[in-house]
Amino acid sequence: MSGDAPSGTSQGDVTPATSPVERYDDGVIALDTLTGGMHTVTAGFLLTAPRPALIECGPARSIRNVIAGLQALGFAPDDLAYVVLTHIHLDHAGGAGDLARAFPNATVVVSDVGAPHLHEPERLNASSERVYGPLYDRVYGACTPIERERMLGVVDGDRLDLGGGRELELLYTPGHAKHHVGVHDSETGAIFSGDSVGVKLPGMTHIRPATPPADFHLEAALASLARYRERAPSRVYLAHYGPVDPPDEALAEAEERLRLWAATAESAYRHAIAGGPTGTELDHVAETLRHRFATEFEPEHVADDPDAERRIELLSGYTSNAAGLLRYFQRRDAGTLTPVG
Numbered sequence: 001m002s003g004d005a006p007s008g009t010s011q012g013d014v015t016p017a018t019s020p021v022e023r024y025d026d027g028v029i030a031l032d033t034l035t036g037g038m039h040t041v042t043a044g045f046l047l048t049a050p051r052p053a054l055i056e057c058g059p060a061r062s063i064r065n066v067i068a069g070l071q072a073l074g075f076a077p078d079d080l081a082y083v084v085l086t087h088i089h090l091d092h093a094g095g096a097g098d099l100a101r102a103f104p105n106a107t108v109v110v111s112d113v114g115a116p117h118l119h120e121p122e123r124l125n126a127s128s129e130r131v132y133g134p135l136y137d138r139v140y141g142a143c144t145p146i147e148r149e150r151m152l153g154v155v156d157g158d159r160l161d162l163g164g165g166r167e168l169e170l171l172y173t174p175g176h177a178k179h180h181v182g183v184h185d186s187e188t189g190a191i192f193s194g195d196s197v198g199v200k201l202p203g204m205t206h207i208r209p210a211t212p213p214a215d216f217h218l219e220a221a222l223a224s225l226a227r228y229r230e231r232a233p234s235r236v237y238l239a240h241y242g243p244v245d246p247p248d249e250a251l252a253e254a255e256e257r258l259r260l261w262a263a264t265a266e267s268a269y270r271h272a273i274a275g276g277p278t279g280t281e282l283d284h285v286a287e288t289l290r291h292r293f294a295t296e297f298e299p300e301h302v303a304d305d306p307d308a309e310r311r312i313e314l315l316s317g318y319t320s321n322a323a324g325l326l327r328y329f330q331r332r333d334a335g336t337l338t339p340v341g
């Protein structure tokens, strides 16, 4: 989940379009959800099989793009078997209710902790509206309820049979969110990591950690990265956006960046509570992160694509990340953190 308002007032064109498609060499197909009317912000990954699965669907506001994209690929209403959600943040899962209605045979697969929030999404929508502010309506939109019988709540190690010998294994990988699951594909050996590895949009030089409220947990996030590394995946697909290669180096970088990001935030936090006026901790941590990690884009890319920095601020902005870390430090100091494992 994010929260920082990008600079400027325009959120781009949210007129329905057809999701552009990118085919990777392992057969995975990315549908660009065109979240907020912007390119390459959030992907849905389509795995073709006797029982096809779409991993992530993006927010409700842009779900018509994804539906049109699937139709353009030849999907009839009965053809989609699974919509797999790594977690219930609206930029991943918000469109699932509308997508399930467009594809009435599809089962929505989500962690058993997340499923009740999609069946009765009022609380999820209300808390998202608080976090996103005006962007809630323009970029995300309300998640519509999903009937219980349309959902499969999963736990760690559950498997989905896509047919033809292809299976997806769901890996409980908390940290970014406590209900997060990663997806391991038996056919390609790839892992679809949702937000648990971080985000890296086109033109970025590094993976940026995604440490938002309400339940970011550092040790859990590091344990989840270690779990992916044990799998030695053939590739890691980020929801924001696409594959990071080579996968072992990407996972090592994600860990290193997360440790550095959290340590930078923690020293800013300690400094703020030791000496600064109360109530300024969030601004101080966010500004410190912004200063320390200011150059995360290739300069040529920003010159070609002035919206690049706006997109990352929309998705995983400094203030949102600082707020998640602050809450984590405060809970740790108060002894109210849930232990890992």
Ligand SMILES: [Zn+2]
Pocket: 001, 087, 089, 176, 177, 195
């Ligand atoms: Zn998220």
